[in-house]
Amino acid sequence: MINFNGELLENNALFLNEENRGLRYGDSLFESIRVVNGKIYFWEDHYLRLMASMRILRMEIPMNFTMEYLEEKILETIEASQLQNSAVRIRITVYRDNGGLYLPTTNNISYIIEAKALENPFYVHKDGAYEVELFKDHYVNTGLLSTLKSNNRIINVLGSIYANENGYDNCLLLNNAKQVVEALNGNLFLVKGSVIKTPPLKDGCLNGITRKKLIASLEKLENYTLEEASISPFELQKADELFVTNAITGIQSITKYRKKEFSNEVAKDLLGKLNALARLS
Known part of the structure; x- marks a missing residue:
């Protein structure tokens, strides 16, 4: 219905x-x-x-x-x-x-x-392979309109077709300044040591609800340092972890980008906190 x-x-x-x-x-x-x-x-x-x-x-x-x-x-x-x-x-x-x-x-x-x-009543971490690549055919515009969850999603559609045709599980989108903005279906987080970075809204990423909740949670945790800062494509292969967030999946760990393979310990830790936040919401 x-x-x-x-x-x-x-x-x-x-x-x-x-x-x-x-x-x-x-x-x-x-x-x-x-x-x-x-x-x-x-x-x-x-x-x-x-x-x-x-x-x-x-x-x-x-x-x-x-x-x-x-x-x-x-x-x-x-x-x-x-x-x-x-x-x-x-x-x-x-x-x-x-x-x-x-x-x-x-x-x-x-x-x-x-x-x-949906299959699961709570957010579940999926441990299988999840490989991504950059989608460079088209770029996300910076500015307020790109942060909205509008139906103007043709870049996401074309990126999804590209990923499917080339055997990737997802693609990462770039803005006009060639900065990494987000994944096709959610916000991107990068982990390097105890520092967790996510692109700022001014770069054109979606103003995601799960992104917002994780940022608020991370700001209260002493063992992590949060940075809302632009992410260069060159940083991706230097990261310890990459993960994608959205309201339906919660947190999806990226296991591989080009020749670099990533761990998922931080993503699993944060997923437990996200489930606790959801139950209290």
């Missing part, structure tokens, strides 16, 4: 048309959220990011679009999909309503909520 503007519909229901602005112009945002047994992980952070992103895109936020209202609609969708006792991936898509060309005739919005089952 899906939820379209508060109405539960079958997955194969026809409710969009060719004038949809998300389809025409990418005039749309989305949130990917993990829900376990009816508990929405980091819900306040997801909600506030969605509201801030809608304001940046000058979308009109409906009066009833409260945190409580959307939580209710998420849980209704999960129950209608018979997934209330499962781990669930929720996607909320918000798009500007039909009308206009580049200039919209309205800033009113519609939304869609989708629910799909």
Whole structure:
């Protein structure tokens, strides 16, 4: 089942048309959220990011679009999909309503909520091989728009095709200054000794929720030093660890980049802390 503007519909229901602005112009945002047994992980952070992103895109936020209202609609969708006792991936898509060309005739919005089952009720570290390469065909722009979880994801699509065609599990994206920004599906962290680096938002990386939570956690830990700093491609092969974070997987260790193989002790340590944070959220 899906939820379209508060109405539960079958997955194969026809409710969009060719004038949809998300389809025409990418005039749309989305949130990917993990829900376990009816508990929405980091819900306040997801909600506030969605509201801030809608304001940046000058979308009109409906009066009833409260945190409580959307939580209710998420849980209704999960129950209608018979997934209330499962781990669930929720996607909320918000798009500007039909009308206009580049200039919209309205800033009113519609939304869609989708629910799909996940395998594990908590974040699990996957120990298998996970090799990455740089995707250099196209670059991420620096600036505020690149930090938003918008539907303008063509670089991620092309990078995913490149990775699949060349036998990689993921690719790392570069910005116009040739700095490493993020992975195709999440934020990047680099570990060298006790120092953990992640690119700053000004470099164009996604303003990820899991990134935010890990940064807040690391700032309180005495055994690690956090740096939000640009990462050069040359630093990758000198790192002890590389890992990717997102709201669904949690932490994914990278095992190989070119000739360099990486360990995963820090990623495993932080994954335990992330699970504890999720349970308390």
